[in-house]
Amino acid sequence: MLLRWSKALLSRKKTWAVAVFLLTSLVLLDLAFPLPPPGRDSPYAMVVLARDGSPLRAFPDKDHIWRHAISLDEVSPYYVQALTGYEDRAFWWHPGVNPLSMLRAGWQWLHNGRIISGGSTITMQVARIIDPTPHTVTGKLKQVARALQLEAHYSKKEILTLYLNYAPMGGVLEGVEAASRAYLGKPANRLTHAEAAMLAVLPQMPSVLRPDRYPQRAQQARDKLIRRMADRWSKDIVADALSEPVVAQTVREPLLAPLLALRMKQQARRERKSAGNTMDTGQQNVIRTTVDPASQQVVETLLADRIRLLPPHVSMAAMVMDNQTFEVLAYAGSADFSDRKRFSDVDMVRASRSPGSTLKPFLYAFALDEGLIHSESLLSDTPQSFSGYQPANFFQNFNGPVSVSEALVKSLNVPAVEVLEQLGSDNFVSMLRRGGLKLDFPRGAAPNLSVILGGAGARLEDMVGAYSSLARKGMAGVPRMTPAAPRKEQRMMSEGAAFIVRDILETGGPVARAVEGNGSYRGIAYKTGTSFGFRDAWAIGVSNRYSIGVWVGRPDGTPNPGFFGANVAAPLLVDIFTALPDGRNAGPNPPPASVSQEKICWPLGTRASEQTDASLCPVQRTAWLLNGTAPPSFADRLKTATPVFSYLVDTRTGLRVAPECASHASETRQAARWPSSLGPWLDAGLRKTALPPAWAPECATIYKADDNIQIVGLNDGEILHRASNKDVPKARLEIRGSQADISWMVNGHIIANKTASQPQVIEFPQAGRYDITAFDTFGRYDRISVSMQASP
Incomplete structure (x- = not known):
């Protein structure tokens, strides 16, 4: 008995020794031949997704493989059922190798002299994916060893997830999500039983069973799998699945919002590089954005329609932002990504360009907040010099007296510079920066009055974020392009200023609305802009729901004569607002308490x-x-004088007199002083009611004649005649009483600017009345009216 126990103990020790030896050997082999990394992604292989998970753009790896990373929970359970039920029914319990399947495959190989079935489990297929082996006995043994390693290192769910992501699906596609998107146009979590069966059988022979090329072969293989699932799926499900036709779309590279996708890829690479991560796997190569595919498609379609009508090399850009979440719903950095002639690879959403007049709403909002103006403050749209800077309007005309509302709606330049001079250029730029809009100036340059007319650079995405303040009670938002991006906002202007400026842009202000009625709301408040030399055309606007920006031009900065914001950018902006859901839902919004x-x-x-x-x-x-503030009009820039002045009027004649020349009784009257520069633009009716009357003849020798200038060469009221066979009549006019620069105006349009010593030749090409006005830089002016008649 003792001998028997000794032998049993010795036998047990040998068994444990063998077990320890085998275990040690396996550990050493595992260390000597470690598993390759399960993911074959590189920093260059990734997919950028829209907010609903649909791909915007796929960036293949070095082998040009498209792969959409996905987790097990994101795949339809029908696909998992079909895969495990057909490929590997013992997947959830075997150790990586199914002994029965291997014995069956070996017997078939010995009996037939060739491989009839491989006996491979899902784990073995994953092993071959991460460490490819030849179709030989040696290769199969290596595959078995790798499968055992996989089971030792990973859970069943992790192994199945690897298969879902890397199984070959035909052509350049890998993984069920890429195949589902490419062939069926839907995510893998929405697969039907028939679709799940088709994709589950595809990796067996991916080149032969591609549904886009060989639908009949794909259907035969699919139906075989469906019939085998009869013990797991109900008869009705099997019948419905067998009756469903195989329909697959042609595989195309997803290409929606391509420049945003490229931007997200580059940003991810920079972040990973800075973090020291040079190899990424699985979900790390998926970037989710806030883009709404429907909105993106609308914007890209509208841009494509417009760009065909524009010259070569011209591009467009547009961005749509949700005012509540700051999410970028549509992002088009160029008009046609396939047209290299139009600089399709240049992202104009983030390019710094001259914004033209699109900064004017912020100027007037800041001036409102500073108590400098109200919506109808009097401004002078006349030729003026601001310390040597002489701005002109876009159409080279002037309007005389205008309100803030009119100046903003008509995008007048001189009034904007007049307001900026009061606010201060540095102050204006600082206020913009405080609200989140940073302007770009040339190296060494400082803000000056030209900044309001486009004298600095701005980016479309920043402008859209800044404009959102008009719809968000003065709070500007920073556009968010990924769900993980933080929600940032800054105070750009007060709620009251935002309301007033938006109302002006949308309805023309209280004066225009009083004429047109409360139903005049168009649903959009927008502003256009054109940079110097027609290089950039802008239109940016807001509704209650969206802030949208549009840019049109050549990315290389070449001028496009005749292209300005109102005729090329604004129509596209309005169409985008109109095409989007609730795009023109703007109000009316009640004014705030302020x-x-x-x-x-x-x-x-x-x-x-x-x-x-x-x-x-x-x-x-x-x-x-x-805030109940009614600030007075700006002081006269040309003369220092009180806003209100007194004068004497002869009670008998009604003419103006002075105490030393009055011959009859006189009375004192008061008048409000108009800015000197506006004198030539006051019409006859207003001049009669708002200005003092003409001087009485007896006072002509003593009143200040040096305050006036005179046009000589034609007399007021003179009639000119033109013979039908003669040349166009001309008149040579000169100025008396001034040595300053003179501006000449005919029928309200400036025709020349020159010194007083230079004569001006006026032509009279057509019959009719000609109002000729000359005024100098001190606000002094003279006006004559002549008529030209054709001779009988």
Whole structure:
């Protein structure tokens, strides 16, 4: 008995020794021949997804493989059922190798002299994916060893996930998600039983069973799998699946929002490089964006329609942002990504370009907040010099007296510079930066008055974020392009200023709305802009739901004569708003408590209720006031004088007199002083009611004649005649009483600027009346009216 126990103990020790030896050997072999990394991704292989998970653009790896990383929970359970039920029914319990399947495959090989079935499990297929082996006995043994390693290192779910991501699916496709998107146009979590069966059988012979090329072969293989699932799926499910036809779309590379996708890829590479991560696997190569595929398709379609009508080399860019979430719903960095002639690879959403007049809404909003203006403050749209800077309007015309509302709606340049001079260029740029809009200046350059007309660079995405403040009670948002991006906002302007500026852009302001009625809301508040030399055309606007920006031009900066914001960018902007859901849902929005509406007076700019003398309020306008403030009009830039002045009038003749020359009784009257530069632009009716009357003849020798200038060469009221066979009549006019620079205007249009010593030749090509005005830089002017008649 003792001998038997000794032998049993010795036998047990040998068994344990063998077990330890085998275990040690396996550990050493595992260390000597480690598993290759399960993921074959590189930093260059990734897919960028829209907000619904659909691919925007796939970036293949060095082998040009398209792969969409996916987890087990994101795949339809029908696919997992079909895969395990057909490929490997013992998957959940075997150790990586199914002994019965291997014995069956070996017997078939010995009996037939060739491989009939491989006996491979899903784990073995994954092993071959991560470590390819030849179709030989040696290769199969290596595959078995790798499968055992996989089972030792990974869970069943992890192994199955590797298969889902890397199984060959035909051509350049790998993984069930890439195949489902490419062949069926849907994510793998929405597969039907028949579709799941088709994709489950595809890796067996991916080149032969491609449904886009060989639908009949694919259906035969699919149906074989479906019939085998009869013990797991109900009869009705099997019948329905067998009756479903195989329909697959042609495999095409996804290409929606391509420049945004490229931007996201480059950003991810930079972040990974900075983090020291040079190899990424699985979900790390998936980038989710906020892009809405439907909105993106709308924008790209509209751009494609427009770009065909534009010259070669011209491009377009557009961006749509949700005002509540700051999510970028559509992003088109160029108009046609396939047209290299149009610089399709240049992303103009983030390019710094001259914004033209698109900064003007911010200028007037800041001036409102600073208490400098109200919506109807009197401004001078006349030729002016601001310390040597002489801005002109886009169409080279002037409008004379205008309100803030009119200046913004008509995008007048001189009034904007006048307001900026009061606010301060440095202050304006700082306020923009504080609100999140940073302008780009040339190296060493400082802000000056030209900044309001496009004298600095801005980016479309920054402009869209800044404009959102008009729809968000003054709070500007930073566009978010990924769900993980933080939600950032800054105070750009007060809620009241945002309301007033938006109302002006949308309806023309309280004066225009009073004429057109409350139903005049168009649903969009937008502003256009054109940079110097027609290089950039802009249109940026807001509704309650969206902020949208459009840019048109040549990325290389070449001018496009005739291309300006109003005729090429604004129509596209309006179409985008109209095409998007609730795009033109804007209001009417009630004014906040800080905004009130009152009558104000021109030229003083103050409340009409404060004037007891009607002569001091010759023009009344309805204005939006911020915080109850009605600031006076800006001081005269040409003369230092009080806003209100007194004068004497002869009670008998009604003419103006002075105490030393009055021959009859006189009375004192008051008048509000108009800016000197506006004198030539006041019409006859306003001049009669708002200005003092002409001097009495007896005072002609003593009143200040040096305050006037005179046009000589034609007399006021003179009639010219033109013979039908003669040349166009001309007149040589000169100026007396001034040595300053003279501006000549005919029928309201500036025709020349020159010194007083230079004569001006005026032509009269057609019959009719000609109003000729000359004014100098001190606000002095003279006007004559002549008529030209054709001789009988």
